[in-house]
Amino acid sequence: MDDELRQRLRDAARAHRPDRERMLARVERGMARGQAPRAGRAARPFRGPAPWLRVVGASVAVCGVLAVGTLAVTAAVHDDGGGQRVAGPPPVSASPRVAVRGPALPAEDGPLWSDGSVNSNSNRYWAQSEVTVKTGKALSALTVELRIAQTGGVNTTGSWRSLPVEDFTASAREEDGFLVYRWSLKPGRTVPVGTHTFAGQYNHAEGARDSGADDYTARSRVPGEQAAVGGDFGPAT
Incomplete structure (x- = not known):
């Protein structure tokens, strides 16, 4: 062939x-044809x-x-541009992480003690929230944050601190539904032993304002030691 x-x-x-x-x-x-019996013959059982x-x-x-x-x-195979792969079950999305703001911190930690209050001169249109910080040691670093929940019409009218204004960087801005005041000690400056006050002032919607969602934190450092305190605000006094 x-x-x-x-x-x-x-x-x-x-x-x-x-x-x-x-x-x-x-x-x-x-x-x-195989199943039909021929004439004159007995039908045979079907054997398949x-x-x-x-x-x-x-x-x-x-x-x-x-x-x-x-x-x-x-049907289970498709091209993803880099070759073929077998389609598997859809990925399970991880539950989203929730950032916790205003963590529960103690009012006292190491040399640092703190308290939050609404000033008694606050009224139906305006308020002043104060953070009091007491330290038993001179601090080489200190950051104080005061957060006022946006309960309606909240906007800043100013802030102050009992320590020298030139020793701190201060800011006030809207962040995630809060009016946030922040004071940070400048490098090379020191917070002396004693009691110090940081205050944020703001307008708000007419009426008695609920400060239940407000909070504050204060974080400090001394040589070889760090401290962090925080809390919420009591009623006006």
């Missing part, structure tokens, strides 16, 4: 497409299809299973 003949046979084999419907019709007709028919049936069943499996695998 020369090469040209082999090539023709291969091409014919590749081009061949079996007529499945015609094959099934022939199988059905053969089964019907002939061996060649069982082979054909098994082949058809296998082909069907393979086709279904191929469809399932194809």
Whole structure:
């Protein structure tokens, strides 16, 4: 058999497409003839299809299973631009982290003691919240933060501290629903032993204002020691 003949046979084999419907019709007709008893003979019990028919049936069943499996695998595979990967279950989003503001800190820590209060001169339109800090040691670093919840119409009218104004960097800004006052000791400056006051002043909506959501923190450092205190605000005194 020369090469040209082999090539023709291969091409014919590749081009061949079996007529499945015609094959099934022939199988059905053969089964019907096998089941009908001939005249003058006793009917034989049905023993199932002939061996060649069982082979054909098994082949058809296998082909069907393979086709279904191929469809399932194809549906589960997709191209992500860098090759194929099998699709898995959707990722579970991690629960979002909630930033805790105004942490529960003790009123006293090491050399530092603190208190928060609303000044008695506050009225139905204006208020002053004060943070009192007492230290038993000279501090090389101190940051005081006062947060006033936005309960309606809250806006700053100023601030002050009992320590020298040139020793601190001061700011007042809106942050996440709070009016935040912040005082930070400048590098090279010192907070002396004693009691010191930091106050924020602000307008608010008419009426008695609820200060229940307000809070403060104070963080300090002395050589070899750090301290942090905090708390909320009592009623006006």
